[in-house]
Amino acid sequence: MRADTMLAWMSETGSGDLLELRQRVTWLARTANRNPTKTEPGRWLRDVSTLGHAEVDWERDRWAIASATAVLLPASDGTVVLAGRRPLDFVEQLEADFAVHIAEPDANDASRLPVPSTVYLQTESLAELDQALRPVGVRYVGCAARAIAERLPRVQLGEPAGQPAWGTPVEHLVAGGGRGVDFVRGIPDGDGLFRFLVNGRQQYRYRVGGDWLRTDHAPGIWWALAERREQVIRWRRERDSNGEDIGTLFIDQGAPLPPLQARALVLCSGLPTHLGSRARTAIYTNIPRSVADLVARSVRQFVSVID
Amino acid sequence: MALRNGGAFLAVVEMWEQLDRWLVEKDGAFGISTIRAGVANESRIGYPLSQTLVRRSDRAALTRFFSTARLKSAGVPSADSLLRMLRRWVTHRGHGLTDRFIESLHDDGVLPILGPLLHDLATAWDGKIITAEGLRRLDLRLALDLDDACGWWVISAVRDLPGDLLKGVSDGHPFEARITTDVHSTMYRTEGMPPVHASTLAAGLAARGERCVAEFQPAKVLVLASNADAGGWMSIDSVQPFEEHVFVAATDAARAVSQALRSAADPGWRPLDPAFTAKLLGSGFSIFDRVVFSDQERLDSALAAMPGALASGLRRGAAVRPRLIGGLPIDRRIAPNIYLAGGEPDLVLPVTDETRYVEVSLDGMASRLRASLFPIPLCRFQGGMESGEHTVNADEETLTFVVERGSIDDRAPENVASIGWVEGVLQENATDAVAICGAMISDAEIDRPELARRGSALTVLISAAGRMTKVSDPPPPTLPGLTFAFFELPSSTAVWLAQKRTAGWTVTKLRSAEPAFRGLTDADRALWEELYVGVQNPSPLWRLYGRAWERCRAR
Numbered sequence: 001m002r003a004d005t006m007l008a009w010m011s012e013t014g015s016g017d018l019l020e021l022r023q024r025v026t027w028l029a030r031t032a033n034r035n036p037t038k039t040e041p042g043r044w045l046r047d048v049s050t051l052g053h054a055e056v057d058w059e060r061d062r063w064a065i066a067s068a069t070a071v072l073l074p075a076s077d078g079t080v081v082l083a084g085r086r087p088l089d090f091v092e093q094l095e096a097d098f099a100v101h102i103a104e105p106d107a108n109d110a111s112r113l114p115v116p117s118t119v120y121l122q123t124e125s126l127a128e129l130d131q132a133l134r135p136v137g138v139r140y141v142g143c144a145a146r147a148i149a150e151r152l153p154r155v156q157l158g159e160p161a162g163q164p165a166w167g168t169p170v171e172h173l174v175a176g177g178g179r180g181v182d183f184v185r186g187i188p189d190g191d192g193l194f195r196f197l198v199n200g201r202q203q204y205r206y207r208v209g210g211d212w213l214r215t216d217h218a219p220g221i222w223w224a225l226a227e228r229r230e231q232v233i234r235w236r237r238e239r240d241s242n243g244e245d246i247g248t249l250f251i252d253q254g255a256p257l258p259p260l261q262a263r264a265l266v267l268c269s270g271l272p273t274h275l276g277s278r279a280r281t282a283i284y285t286n287i288p289r290s291v292a293d294l295v296a297r298s299v300r301q302f303v304s305v306i307d
Numbered sequence: 308m309a310l311r312n313g314g315a316f317l318a319v320v321e322m323w324e325q326l327d328r329w330l331v332e333k334d335g336a337f338g339i340s341t342i343r344a345g346v347a348n349e350s351r352i353g354y355p356l357s358q359t360l361v362r363r364s365d366r367a368a369l370t371r372f373f374s375t376a377r378l379k380s381a382g383v384p385s386a387d388s389l390l391r392m393l394r395r396w397v398t399h400r401g402h403g404l405t406d407r408f409i410e411s412l413h414d415d416g417v418l419p420i421l422g423p424l425l426h427d428l429a430t431a432w433d434g435k436i437i438t439a440e441g442l443r444r445l446d447l448r449l450a451l452d453l454d455d456a457c458g459w460w461v462i463s464a465v466r467d468l469p470g471d472l473l474k475g476v477s478d479g480h481p482f483e484a485r486i487t488t489d490v491h492s493t494m495y496r497t498e499g500m501p502p503v504h505a506s507t508l509a510a511g512l513a514a515r516g517e518r519c520v521a522e523f524q525p526a527k528v529l530v531l532a533s534n535a536d537a538g539g540w541m542s543i544d545s546v547q548p549f550e551e552h553v554f555v556a557a558t559d560a561a562r563a564v565s566q567a568l569r570s571a572a573d574p575g576w577r578p579l580d581p582a583f584t585a586k587l588l589g590s591g592f593s594i595f596d597r598v599v600f601s602d603q604e605r606l607d608s609a610l611a612a613m614p615g616a617l618a619s620g621l622r623r624g625a626a627v628r629p630r631l632i633g634g635l636p637i638d639r640r641i642a643p644n645i646y647l648a649g650g651e652p653d654l655v656l657p658v659t660d661e662t663r664y665v666e667v668s669l670d671g672m673a674s675r676l677r678a679s680l681f682p683i684p685l686c687r688f689q690g691g692m693e694s695g696e697h698t699v700n701a702d703e704e705t706l707t708f709v710v711e712r713g714s715i716d717d718r719a720p721e722n723v724a725s726i727g728w729v730e731g732v733l734q735e736n737a738t739d740a741v742a743i744c745g746a747m748i749s750d751a752e753i754d755r756p757e758l759a760r761r762g763s764a765l766t767v768l769i770s771a772a773g774r775m776t777k778v779s780d781p782p783p784p785t786l787p788g789l790t791f792a793f794f795e796l797p798s799s800t801a802v803w804l805a806q807k808r809t810a811g812w813t814v815t816k817l818r819s820a821e822p823a824f825r826g827l828t829d830a831d832r833a834l835w836e837e838l839y840v841g842v843q844n845p846s847p848l849w850r851l852y853g854r855a856w857e858r859c860r861a862r
Contacts, residue, residue: 066745
C-alpha cells in the first residue's frame with residue numbers, strides 16, 4: 001500500500017469521519033493486492049496517530065490531520081522528523097534545500113499495513129532550519145517526545161457506571177504468568193477489568209468491590225497491571241549522549257499504551273512501534289531514560305533496566 | 308393500407324397530440340405523455356402502441372431498473388444504451404417485468420418505439436421505486452446474528468416516507484408491523500415483524516401498507532454482509548469482492564455452493580453446524596460463514612461453473628452500466644470526479660451470465676477486458692497518470708475524471724489540527740486551550756540545541772570567563788540509514804564553540820556575552836594563544852574576546 005498517498009489524501013481532505021477513512025485505507029490496500037483484515041485499517045490509523053500525523057477520536061468517529069511540523073529527535077545530533085500534514089510532492093520540494101533522508105516502512109511486514117515513510121531532515125543549525133521551514137508551512141516544534149512525556153496524564157479510572165446487563169457475554173482480563181495480556185470469557189470473583197459489546201463496540205468496566213467504574217482498553221489494562229504489581233516495561237541502555245542514557249524500551253505485547261504515551265515514545269525515533277514476534281514485545285528505539293521513566297510513571301509502572 | 312393512405316386514423320393521431328400538448332401546458336401536473344411525433348409519422352398506430360407497450364406493472368418494475376442504472380446520479384444515457392442495459396438487467400431474476408415487455412426488448416419492429424419511450428420514462432423518473440399500485444417499493448432483507456443465533460427482518464429507510472403500518476401473512480399467520488424512521492440508523496425501526504422462518508425464506512414475504520410495500524424475494528442462495536445499522540449480517544444483492552460474507556443456501560443448492568466456495572473462496576470459509584442452522588432458520592437451509600473472494604480468476608471460473616440461476620443470484624445487484632468507484636477524491640465541493648494522483652478510481656464493468664469481454668479505452672488507448680464483479684483499479688495504470696482530465700470509454704459510455712497532485716484550492720483545507728488533547732482528553736476545536744495536536748504542543752518551550760561538526764581534532768566550548776571545556780564526539784545515534792556529520796553540544800553557558808580541523812580553527816558564536824576573563828588554567832592559556840593567532844573571525848564580539856585575552860596575557 002502506498003501509505004504516503006493516503007497521508008497526502010488526508011492532508012488534502014483535512015478531517016472527516018472514521019468509517020470513510022477506513023474504507024479508503026482498505027480500498028488503497030486492495031489496489032496493492034492486499035486485502036486487510038477488519039482490524040488492520042484501525043491499527044493503521046493508530047500508527048498514523050502515534051507518528052503525530054493525525055488525531056483520531058474513536059469516541060466521536062472523527063479524524064483530523066495535524067499541522068505540518070518538524071520534530072527534533074532526542075539525542076540524535078540535530079536530526080528532525082516530519083510529522084503531520086504532508087501533501088504529494090512536499091518532500092521533493094524540501095529536497096532542494098535540505099538534507100533529506102527517507103526511511104521506507106518494511107514492505108514485507110505481513111503483520112500490518114505499511115505506514116507513511118519516515119522523513120528525516122538534517123542540518124548544521126536548528127535555528128536556521130527553523131527559519132527555512134517557515135515559508136513552506138512547517139513549524140519546528142523542538143523535541144516533542146520530551147514535551148509530550150512531561151505532560152502525560154496519569155491513567156485513572158472513570159466515574160461509576162452500570163454493570164453489564166444480565167446475560168451479556170463478558171470477558172475479563174488475564175495478565176502475567178508468561179501468557180502476556182489477554183481477555184477470556186467469564187466474570188470471576190474479585191476486582192479486575194471486564195469488557196463486553198454494546199452496539200458492536202467494546203465497553204470496558206473496572207470492578208472495584210461492588211463498584212463498576214468506566215474505563216477504556218488501554219487505561220483499564222494498565223490499571224489492572226499496576227494493581228497486580230505486574231511490571232511489563234523494560235529498558236536497555238545503548239549509549240550515552242551528553243550525560244543522558246539512551247536505550248531501547250520493551251513493552252509486553254497486549255499491553256497497549258494510550259495514544260499520547262505511545263506518541264512520546266515513537267517521536268524519539270520517528271519510527272512506528274516495532275513488534276517483536278519472538279518475545280511478544282512492542283519495541284521503541286532511541287528512548288532517553290527520562291522519557292522512559294515519565295511514560296512508565298504515567299501508566300503506574302516502573303522501568304525495569306535490563307542488560 | 309388503403310384506409311391508411313386515405314387518411315384513416317388521422318383523427319386519433321390528432322387526439323393523442325392534443326393530449327400531449329395539454330399535458331405539457333399543465334407542466335406535468337397530470338403526468339407526462341410518452342408519445343413521440345417521429346414515431347407517429349412512421350407508423351400511425353405508434354401513439355396508441357406506445358401507451359400499451361409498457362404496462363403499469365412494467366413502469367413500476369422499470370423504476371427499480373432506473374435506480375440500478377443510477378440515472379439520478381449518473382444521468383440518463385441514450386435510448387440505445389438504456390435498451391442494452393435493460394437487456395442485461397433482465398437476465399437477473401426477480402425483475403418484475405411482464406413477458407410481453409421482455410419479448411419487445413428483442414423485437415426489431417417495436418424497438419424504434421420502445422427505445423425513445425424508455426428514454427422519456429427515464430428522463431421523467433422522480434427517483435422513487437414504486438409498485439404497480441404506485442406504492443413505494445421497499446426491500447425487506449434478512450438479518451442474522453450468528454453469535455446469538457437469531458434472525459430478523461430489516462428494511463432500508465427511504466427519504467420522504469417517515470413510516471407506515473404494514474400488513475401481511477407469514478407462515479400462514481397474519482401480522483401487522485409498524486415501521487418508523489430512526490434518526491440514528493439507515494434502517495427503519497420495526498415493531499411487529501414476524502419471526503424468520505424457513506418457509507418465508509423459501510416462499511418470500513410481502514408486507515403491504517398504505518404508502519409502501521416491503522418485499523423479500525426468495526432465492527436459492529442469499530448473500531449477506533456485515534451491516535452496522537442492521538445490527539448483524541444483512542442480505543445484499545451481490546457478492547462484493549474482498550468483503551466477508553455469510554451465505555444462506557437452500558439445501559438443494561448447498562452442494563453447488565459448497566463446490567463453488569471450495570474452488571473460489573479464500574481459505575477459512577466453513578459450513579455451520581446443521582443443528583445450529585436448524586435452530587436459527589429451521590430445516591431446509593445451510594449456512595456458510597467467513598466467505599471472502601479475493602481472487603478474480605477463481606471467482607469468475609466458479610460462477611461460470613455454477614448453475615445459471617444460482618450464479619445470477621450471486622450477482623443480482625451488479626452494475627448495469629460502467630461506473631467509477633473508490634479512489635481518493637479531493638475537492639469534492641467543487642466536483643465529484645477529481646482524484647488525487649495515485650488515488651485514481653476503479654472501473655466497474657457490467658457483468659452478465661455469459662463471459663463478456665469489453666473494449667475499454669483509457670485516454671484513447673484501447674484494451675479488451677473481461678467484465679467481472681472485481682473492479683479494475685485505474686491507479687495501477689503503468690507509470691501513473693498525468694494531472695488533468697482523463698476519459699474512459701466502455702459499453703459506448705464515456706466516463707471522465709480529473710487527476711490532480713493536490714487541491715486546486717491553494718488554501719490549506721479547513722479543520723487541519725481541529726482535534727487535540729486537552730488535559731488528556733480529545734476535544735474538537737480546542738484552539739484556545741493548552742493542547743497537544745500531533746507533534747504540536749501549544750505551551751512547550753522549543754529547544755534548539757547547538758551542533759558541532761564531528762571528526763574535529765579538537766572541540767572546545769569557551770565561556771565568558773575565557774575558560775575552555777573540551778568536548779569529545781559522542782557515539783553516533785542509531786537511526787536507520789542515517790549518517791551523522793554533527794553532534795549535539797551539551798547545554799551550557801558557553802559563548803563560543805571552537806573546533807580545530809585540517810583547514811584550521813573555526814569559532815561559532817553560541818550566545819552574546821561580554822568577556823570577563825578570570826581563573827584561566829595553563830591549558831586554557833595555551834589554547835587561547837593558539838586561537839588568538841589562528842582564528843580570523845569577523846565578529847566584533849570575537850575581537851572583544853581577543854582584546855580580553857591580550858589584557859589577560861599582559862597581566
